[in-house]
Amino acid sequence: MTQADLELIRKFAGMRTVDSDYSPTINIPQQAIVSRDWDLCLLARVCTDRLVFDNQFEQFMRPIWDVTPGVSFTQVDKGLYLIELSNKNEVERISNGGPWHYRHDLVAIEEGIAFLTSLVGVALSDPITIRANGKKFIKVKMQIPIDKPLFDKVKLNHPSLGQVIVYLVYERLGRICLFCGGLGHEMTGCGERSRLVKLKKMLEKENRPEMQDILKPTRGPWITNQILLLSQGA
């Protein structure tokens, strides 16, 4: 067995879609107030290599955006801020009118729950909300890296709601492999899976628990079929 084989096993061992924890996650810090109404939240990302300190961004942007005193700024990640505004007018004024600069760097703004799209790629359109079967879908035109595996869901760890899972459905992308998340082939034609089929056979006689479920899909079938989300409890 080669080093590449070992790495392949390591990559897929324990990575199952039902109980796996590999999906990208946004953690909303405990101190964030976080409205129940996502429509009042903006996510601001400072596009810079410089270190941006939490309160500096808030002190600088608060008067520029002229926001009401109750508005909260919370640093979610390096250079990434969750801003909870007081009303829809404030949201529209800032997301449509800016200013979108912090000192000399661009501030990229995303609205509402659609900020979860930042885990997937770059949003190219405003989100459209659709309701069906009592479920809420948000449709966004996205630019995504097609040379990387696609995720079937993203997670949001919310201080009061707990973990929220957002399932992803991709339209007009053709075939997506449910095993590796790659584009342009199906699970039956997946190179990585074929290699693992051979390795599993090779290692049959050894006691290797990590090989047990290794050939199962890592992505859910809803990834290209939203009908599946309508019918299940997702």
Ligand SMILES: [Zn+2]
């Ligand atoms: Zn594949």
